[in-house]
Amino acid sequence: MSTIDLQPTLSDHSVLLRPLREDDFEALHQAASDPVIWAMHPDSERYRRERFHDRFFQGAIESKGALVILDKPSGEIIGSSRYYKWNAEQRHISVGYTFIVPKYWGKGTNGCVKHLMLNHIFQWAEVVWFHVGSDNIRSRRAVDKLGAVLTRDESRELDGTPYTQLFYRLDASRYDSSH
Secondary structure (H helix, E strand, O other), X not given: OOOOOOOOOEEOOOEEEEEXXXXXXXXXXXXXXXXXXXXXXXXXXXXXXXXXHHHHHHHHHHHOOEEEEEEOOOOOEEEEEEEEEEEOOOOEEEEEEEEEOHHHOOOOHHHHHHHHHHHHHOOOOOXXXXXXXXXXXXXXXXXXXXXXXXXXXXXXXXXXXXXXXXXXXEEHHHOOOOO
């Protein structure tokens, strides 16, 4: 089996995903700066520049699994997603930290991004995990559409505020790769 590629370049008719680079910060922060994106997220202040840099962007760069999402026709950065927590022995990985600018909501963009990422990663992984805050209804619906199954929840805390994180599992054998 070949070495896992956590930062591929992937595309379809509407989006291009490519490895996140340090010089993407300004454009990616611009995409992330709408508070509406983070309203249902446990870190609802992530749109703020310093917080976005320190709590999101630096971790994305360090993960070596982050991808920036571009609108293919315009070339504009419209969000990001990443692979993380690769367990080679179990062949499990997580996909998340996804955000897309509201202009692209309800247009199938997230589905296109996730299908590209899943079709790629299922070359190596047998299971993909999604971690979603229980109040994030939009993300919960998105992972449901992919066929992921809610398996458990955990109580968490962020800056002293409790929240519940949900764990969704998608097995390669149950995934419909046609899109």
